[in-house]
Amino acid sequence: MGKRQFHLAWFLSQGFGPKSWRSQWPGSDIARWMMPDIFIDLAKGLERSCFDYMIIEDSSNVPYTYKGSHDTYLKYGASAPKLDPAVLVPWLAQQTKHLGLVPTLSVTEYPPFLLARLVNSLDHVTEGRIGWNCVTGSNDGGAQNYGRDKQYPHDERYDVADEFADLVTRLWEAWEPDAVVLDREVPMFADGSKVHPIHHDGKYFRCRGPLNAPRSPQGRVPICQAGGSPRGQAFASRWADTIITDGGGSIAAMKAYREEVRRRAIAWGRDPDGIKVLFLAYPIVDVTMEAARERRRREQLEAEQHMEMELSTMSRLTGIDFSRFPFDEPLPELTTNGHQSVLAKWIGKTPRQVVQTFASKGGIDFTGTADHVAGLMQEAMEEIGGDGFLLFNAYFDRRYIMEVCDGLVPELQRRSLTRKAYAHKHLTDNLMEF
Numbered sequence: 001m002g003k004r005q006f007h008l009a010w011f012l013s014q015g016f017g018p019k020s021w022r023s024q025w026p027g028s029d030i031a032r033w034m035m036p037d038i039f040i041d042l043a044k045g046l047e048r049s050c051f052d053y054m055i056i057e058d059s060s061n062v063p064y065t066y067k068g069s070h071d072t073y074l075k076y077g078a079s080a081p082k083l084d085p086a087v088l089v090p091w092l093a094q095q096t097k098h099l100g101l102v103p104t105l106s107v108t109e110y111p112p113f114l115l116a117r118l119v120n121s122l123d124h125v126t127e128g129r130i131g132w133n134c135v136t137g138s139n140d141g142g143a144q145n146y147g148r149d150k151q152y153p154h155d156e157r158y159d160v161a162d163e164f165a166d167l168v169t170r171l172w173e174a175w176e177p178d179a180v181v182l183d184r185e186v187p188m189f190a191d192g193s194k195v196h197p198i199h200h201d202g203k204y205f206r207c208r209g210p211l212n213a214p215r216s217p218q219g220r221v222p223i224c225q226a227g228g229s230p231r232g233q234a235f236a237s238r239w240a241d242t243i244i245t246d247g248g249g250s251i252a253a254m255k256a257y258r259e260e261v262r263r264r265a266i267a268w269g270r271d272p273d274g275i276k277v278l279f280l281a282y283p284i285v286d287v288t289m290e291a292a293r294e295r296r297r298r299e300q301l302e303a304e305q306h307m308e309m310e311l312s313t314m315s316r317l318t319g320i321d322f323s324r325f326p327f328d329e330p331l332p333e334l335t336t337n338g339h340q341s342v343l344a345k346w347i348g349k350t351p352r353q354v355v356q357t358f359a360s361k362g363g364i365d366f367t368g369t370a371d372h373v374a375g376l377m378q379e380a381m382e383e384i385g386g387d388g389f390l391l392f393n394a395y396f397d398r399r400y401i402m403e404v405c406d407g408l409v410p411e412l413q414r415r416s417l418t419r420k421a422y423a424h425k426h427l428t429d430n431l432m433e434f
């Protein structure tokens with residue numbers, strides 16, 4: 001494949017929560033982690049380097065899966081605390097003009113009308129820069145905060161999501177584009193014949209509609225999804241405009257994943273180019289190869305020294321208490337009602353090995369100078385066929401923002417691999433630009 005531009009997005013892993021609070025790097029007042037300052041700096045950096053969007057990860061419970069206690073999670077500030085992502089969005093929107101903003105909102109936590117209304121409102125006030133990271137929730141502790149003992153069974157969660165997505169998109173489109181007339185003389189604010197109730201009466205939800213606000217700039221806002229299991233992929237290929245995934249670790253697996261999603265999209269009657277698949281990447285960029293490799297090594301050591309932190313996250317994602325298994329014995333066959341595609345990759349490895357790859361964030365090793373990492377990204381994209389990368393670093397600080405936005409991305413732009421200026425106003429148009 002010849003040289004083609006690819007997309008960049010940022011995954012705000014651990015959501016609107018404390019970042020780099022154990023970092024030696026001076027200059028941030030971590031007691032004020034709940035103030036939006038560092039997130040604004042990040043958003044400005046991403047916009048400077050023309051990222052498509054930032055996803056704000058979320059979960060809404062203090063987990064207790066690891067050792068049956070919430071202590072490890074709170075000790076490390078991992079998975080909790082987190083503030084509400086929808087509150088952060090307007091702060092970021094006010095300080096940027098083009099960057100897409102994608103809060104995570106769960107179909108098992110929000111009633112559909114409330115979610116449709118919130119996203120529509122955000123899309124209005126950002127003038128069309130909102131996306132929705134559509135998740136189903138996976139940890140039973142989350143369900144217990146919303147009146148249920150357990151999450152729905154894995155595949156049924158996606159049935160709920162199918163009905164939810166259908167209902168929400170119809171609410172977003174309940175007002176025809178020209179329903180708002182604004183004629184003082186008649187008078188007519190909006191034309192009732194162009195606003196349609198939806199009368200939804202489904203298996204999981206009932207909703208009369210219409211939405212009590214006009215169609216927003218994007219109407220049906222871009223939907224982002226991350227289901228990796230076969231049922232998750234079926235959902236994503238039907239509804240998603242952008243899919244975020246680790247893609248299975250190797251370039252061959254990423255290529256196969258993308259091709260499968262595109263094949264499924266065609267089966268739904270969709271244009272496969274209407275789905276942008278972005279692969280997780282955690283680059284470490286420094287002025288020399290040695291400096292970058294040394295930092296990667298230190299991170300891996302650090303992760304091994306704090307194995308319980310990584311194990312507690314693995315436990316949260318799967319509902320399996322990983323404190324039960326010896327560090328150096330291969331994990332037995334396990335099943336989960338949580339993240340199935342993630343667990344599948346761990347079976348047969350020892351917990352220590354899983355933590356090691358978890359710490360380096362699996363996949364392609366993007367460690368080195370800006371030139372080296374840009375070259376690796378170029379080669380990977382040429383091999384996979386598209387559509388870009390979802391960069392993240394759960395514990396980023398201001399220095400990291402500069403390394404990516406003023407170090408790595410300019411090198412990608414110099415090679416004409418990523419955009420140098422935004423061509424459009426709306427997130428959906430930027431996503432579909434190439």
Ligand SMILES: Cc1cc2nc3c(=O)[nH]c(=O)nc-3n(C[C@H](O)[C@H](O)[C@H](O)COP(=O)(O)O)c2cc1C
Nearest residue numbers: 057058104135137226227228229232244339340341
């Ligand atoms: C990059 C990425 C980001 C995700 N963000 C969230 C999130 O913010 N909140 C959440 O509840 N789940 C999140 N998930 C989990 C997915 O929505 C999904 O539940 C998970 O990938 C398991 O899907 P599967 O069981 O179909 O493999 C994320 C997954 C990935 C790969």
